Amino acid sequence: MSPPGRPKGERPSAEREGSPSSGVPREVRDAIADLLAEYALRLDEDRLEEWVELFDADCSYKVVTRENVEQGLPNILIWCANKDMLRDRVASYRDVNEYNLHWDRHVIGAPRIRPGASGAWQVEASYSLFQTDLEGVSRLFSVGRYQASVLVNDGVARLREMVAIADTGSIPTLLATPV
Amino acid sequence: MPQALKIDWPRNDYSRVPFRLYHDESVYALEMERIFRGPVWNYLALDAEVPNPGDYRTTWIGDSPVVVTRAQDGAIHAFANRCAHRGAQIVRRTHGNASEIVCIYHRWCYNLEGELIGIPFRRGLKGEGGMPADFDLKAASPRRLTVRNFRGVLFGTFSPEVEPLEQYLGEFGTGMVERFMHKPVRVLGYSRQMVNGNWKLYAENLRDTYHASLLHEFFVTYGVDRATQRGGVKMDARHRHNMNHAYAATDTQEEARAAYAGQAGVQLDRMQLRDASLLKYVPEFADGMNLAAPTIFPNMLLIQINNTLATRQIRPKGVDSFEIFQTVFGYVDDSEEMTRHRLLLANLVGPAGFVSMEDGEAIEIIQKATRPETTASAVFEMGGRGPLQDLAHRVTETPIRGFWSYWSELMGVEPEGAIR
Numbered sequence: 141m142s143p144p145g146r147p148k149g150e151r152p153s154a155e156r157e158g159s160p161s162s163g164v165p166r167e168v169r170d171a172i173a174d175l176l177a178e179y180a181l182r183l184d185e186d187r188l189e190e191w192v193e194l195f196d197a198d199c200s201y202k203v204v205t206r207e208n209v210e211q212g213l214p215n216i217l218i219w220c221a222n223k224d225m226l227r228d229r230v231a232s233y234r235d236v237n238e239y240n241l242h243w244d245r246h247v248i249g250a251p252r253i254r255p256g257a258s259g260a261w262q263v264e265a266s267y268s269l270f271q272t273d274l275e276g277v278s279r280l281f282s283v284g285r286y287q288a289s290v291l292v293n294d295g296v297a298r299l300r301e302m303v304a305i306a307d308t309g310s311i312p313t314l315l316a317t318p319v
Numbered sequence: 320m321p322q323a324l325k326i327d328w329p330r331n332d333y334s335r336v337p338f339r340l341y342h343d344e345s346v347y348a349l350e351m352e353r354i355f356r357g358p359v360w361n362y363l364a365l366d367a368e369v370p371n372p373g374d375y376r377t378t379w380i381g382d383s384p385v386v387v388t389r390a391q392d393g394a395i396h397a398f399a400n401r402c403a404h405r406g407a408q409i410v411r412r413t414h415g416n417a418s419e420i421v422c423i424y425h426r427w428c429y430n431l432e433g434e435l436i437g438i439p440f441r442r443g444l445k446g447e448g449g450m451p452a453d454f455d456l457k458a459a460s461p462r463r464l465t466v467r468n469f470r471g472v473l474f475g476t477f478s479p480e481v482e483p484l485e486q487y488l489g490e491f492g493t494g495m496v497e498r499f500m501h502k503p504v505r506v507l508g509y510s511r512q513m514v515n516g517n518w519k520l521y522a523e524n525l526r527d528t529y530h531a532s533l534l535h536e537f538f539v540t541y542g543v544d545r546a547t548q549r550g551g552v553k554m555d556a557r558h559r560h561n562m563n564h565a566y567a568a569t570d571t572q573e574e575a576r577a578a579y580a581g582q583a584g585v586q587l588d589r590m591q592l593r594d595a596s597l598l599k600y601v602p603e604f605a606d607g608m609n610l611a612a613p614t615i616f617p618n619m620l621l622i623q624i625n626n627t628l629a630t631r632q633i634r635p636k637g638v639d640s641f642e643i644f645q646t647v648f649g650y651v652d653d654s655e656e657m658t659r660h661r662l663l664l665a666n667l668v669g670p671a672g673f674v675s676m677e678d679g680e681a682i683e684i685i686q687k688a689t690r691p692e693t694t695a696s697a698v699f700e701m702g703g704r705g706p707l708q709d710l711a712h713r714v715t716e717t718p719i720r721g722f723w724s725y726w727s728e729l730m731g732v733e734p735e736g737a738i739r
Binding site: 205207211213214215216217218219221222224227231232236309311314315316 | 413507508509512513515537590593594596642647665666670673676677679680
């Protein structure tokens with residue numbers, strides 16, 4: 141990924157990894173679109189425990205920032221290396237942590253889908269995440285991109301790996317509910 | 320020049336702090352001058368972030384933008400990130416490598432030492448125009464800071480009068496920096512958190528050992544840190560720096576259960592993590608501490624929670640906003656497994672940290688609720704009133720009073736008979 145305002149004389153490299161979603165079977169595209177729609181709705185409706193069930197038994201979830209990614213730095217904001225950790229995160233939000241009381245609203249852009257390793261599909265999509273406080277004041281909380289590895293079996297898609305790369309590295313207030 | 324400030328301190332031991340000090344624009348303006356640009360050493364960055372000649376990074380002292388560079392001879396420099404000509408930001412990226420630094424507006428050019436070395440059309444064009452012959456490039460250069468590299472931590476000051484760095488840090492501060500930086504570090508990355516609150520609420524938060532196990536319930540619920548562990552607070556002789564610390568495995572579950580019994584909203588043994596890797600502590604410091612959080616006045620925190628290590632820099636962004644800039648690090652000789660462990664434990668700290676996210680909310684709800692207050696004050700009496708002293712326990716707010724005493728001294732607003 142090139143940094144913004146790349147030095148003069150440098151040109152963006154040609155399309156890195158093949159063409160967009162054209163060769164992807166219709167049922168796969170439909171299943172992934174359904175998955176992303178459910179992902180957004182379950183988070184926005186505060187059904188976090190059901191959101192966890194969109195992940196495969198063997199899964200990981202990360203929130204990182206573009207600033208770190210572009211410098212090749214591995215630091216994370218959130219890293220659940222397996223489904224138990226994902227459940228622990230949710231349980232901690234529910235019962236342990238204090239955070240700004242708000243509603244979430246995710247808007248996820250059209251995904252680009254490509255075949256990935258070991259039968260998984262590589263999915264990329266932009267997201268916007270707005271937060272609204274309990275008196276109805278909304279703010280843009282985060283924009284960025286999802287980079288997911290998705291398994292599709294019998295028309296149902298599950299997340300093997302989900303990485304949210306936040307352009308919004310300067311987190312307003314705090315980050316509690318998942319991106 | 321801000322006008323002289325008058326504060327009606329209700330008490331001379333800072334056990335009352337007027338809320339207006341978190342909201343007053345003139346207080347903020349004076350703080351930038353007398354504290355951040357005053358006789359203090361500010362944390363700038365880590366030496367490891369500018370490893371090669373030509374490397375630069377932007378940072379902040381108070382709300383002043385600053386560039387840190389490593390010159391060709393390996394020396395570190397820092398200067399105001401503001402063009403000598405029209406005041407534009409000279410460096411716009413957060414970091415990079417360059418042989419010289421050029422402002423985009425009229426291409427005024429600086430060397431890595433921060434000296435103005437070139438002005439386009441300085442001699443005019445075909446004998447016409449240009450700068451006056453006596454224009455002194457060097458004298459016009461951006462304001463330079465004095466920089467010291469102490470064990471890989473870069474500190475800078477705008478003040479010609481500040482005491483030497485090691486004296487400023489004191490035995491306490493030098494010891495703590497040496498502890499964290501006892502071998503070469505590797506930066507694992509950054510996090511940023513923008514909080515709608517006055518920067519001093521965070522300076523207080525870092526000195527508030529009372530809140531740690533109450534607000535950050537994760538600490539207690541999962542036994543990362545409890546007030547019943549052996550630990551305490553230490554301050555330097557001037558009470559401007561402080562350290563909250565605790566020793567691993569020095570209380571029992573029974574002691575903790577008894578101590579927290581009946582405390583509203585805090586319960587032990589209520590929940591268990593399905594995956595406890597987050598709580599694992601691989602001993603790596605000879606002193607046995609699993610929690611150490613030394614705060615260096617005015618803008619720095621070093622923090623260890625088990626095996627996660629970081630620096631934090633407070634970057635004020637106006638009277639009611641500041642950024643917490645966190646640099647997470649490990650050591651160059653960490654195994655791949657240790658790096659993975661540190662990154663997993665990074666879940667504990669930062670804007671989404673299990674034991675840190677709450678601070679953003681706690682500060683914002685103070686800022687919101689105290690905005691209209693012109694006469695009321697915050698109460699700081701936990702741990703006692705009067706003299707400022709170290710304590711072998713953590714149910715205390717004394718280091719917050721220590722912060723205010725040094726703040727008042729620098730601001731020139733001490734109450735009559737003030738304690739120091």
